Amino acid sequence: MSGPILIGVAGGSGSGKTTLAERIRQHLLPSVAILLEEDSYYRNFPNTTLEERRTFNYDHPEAFDHDLLHTHLQALLRGEAIEKPTYSFISYERLPDTVHLEPTPVILLEGILILVDRRLRDLMGIKVFVDNDPDVRFIRRLRRDVTERGRTMDSVVNQYLEVVRPMHLQFVEPSKRYADIIVPGGGHNEVAVDLIVSRLRG
Numbered sequence: 001m002s003g004p005i006l007i008g009v010a011g012g013s014g015s016g017k018t019t020l021a022e023r024i025r026q027h028l029l030p031s032v033a034i035l036l037e038e039d040s041y042y043r044n045f046p047n048t049t050l051e052e053r054r055t056f057n058y059d060h061p062e063a064f065d066h067d068l069l070h071t072h073l074q075a076l077l078r079g080e081a082i083e084k085p086t087y088s089f090i091s092y093e094r095l096p097d098t099v100h101l102e103p104t105p106v107i108l109l110e111g112i113l114i115l116v117d118r119r120l121r122d123l124m125g126i127k128v129f130v131d132n133d134p135d136v137r138f139i140r141r142l143r144r145d146v147t148e149r150g151r152t153m154d155s156v157v158n159q160y161l162e163v164v165r166p167m168h169l170q171f172v173e174p175s176k177r178y179a180d181i182i183v184p185g186g187g188h189n190e191v192a193v194d195l196i197v198s199r200l201r202g
Helices: 017-026 051-055 067-076 134-148 151-178 190-201
Strands: 005-011 033-037 083-088 092-101 106-111 126-131 181-184
Touching: 005 017, 005 067, 005 151, 005 190, 017 033, 017 106, 017 126, 017 190, 033 051, 033 067, 067 083, 067 106, 126 151, 134 151, 181 190
Parallel strands: 005 106, 005 126, 033 106, 126 181
Antiparallel strands: 083 092
8 A cells, every 4th residue: 555545334233344343354454444433423512412313313423523533534644633522412512522533544434424425435545335234234233322322212213213224324334335346235245345345455
C-alpha cells in the first residue's frame, strides 16, 4: 500500500458490519489497523431531557456529526492523531472522555450511513456493504439493545417499526449502490474477509 487507506464498512443495523470490520482488523497487526464507529459521532443535543432524547430519530443522517467525522478521517489520512468521541447509549449523549487514536496504514470505518455522505465516500479506498436478511438484523438488534443498552423489548420493536425500518429503506439500502463490494450473510463471510485482507496485503 502506498499511503493510508480508509475502508468503509456499511450495512443495516444488525447486519454484521462491526463483526466484519473486526475480523479484518484481527487479520492485521494492531499497529496496522484501527477501527472507528460512526456511532461514536452521534450529535449532542444540549438542553434536552433524557425523555426527549429517547424520542429522537437516531437512524437519520442528521443524527450524526459527519462534519467532525470527516475532519477526523482527513487528519488520520494525513498521519495525524485524533481524539475520538465516546457516546452513551444509556443517556443518549456524548461523554466527556475521548479515545486517543494514532494514525495507522489501514483505517476501518463502520456505520449504517457512512456511504450516504459523499464527503466520506470520497475518502474511502474500499467501500463495503454488508447485506443480511431483515429478520436476522432485527433479532440481532433486539438482543443487543435489551442486553447491552437496557432497552425493553416493546421499545425496541416500536423503534424498529416506526424509525429503523423506514430509515433503512430510505437511506441505508439505497446506499448499497455506492459499494465496491457487497458481502452477503454478515460478518462471518470468510471468503469476503480473505479477499479484502489479501487486497490490503497485496
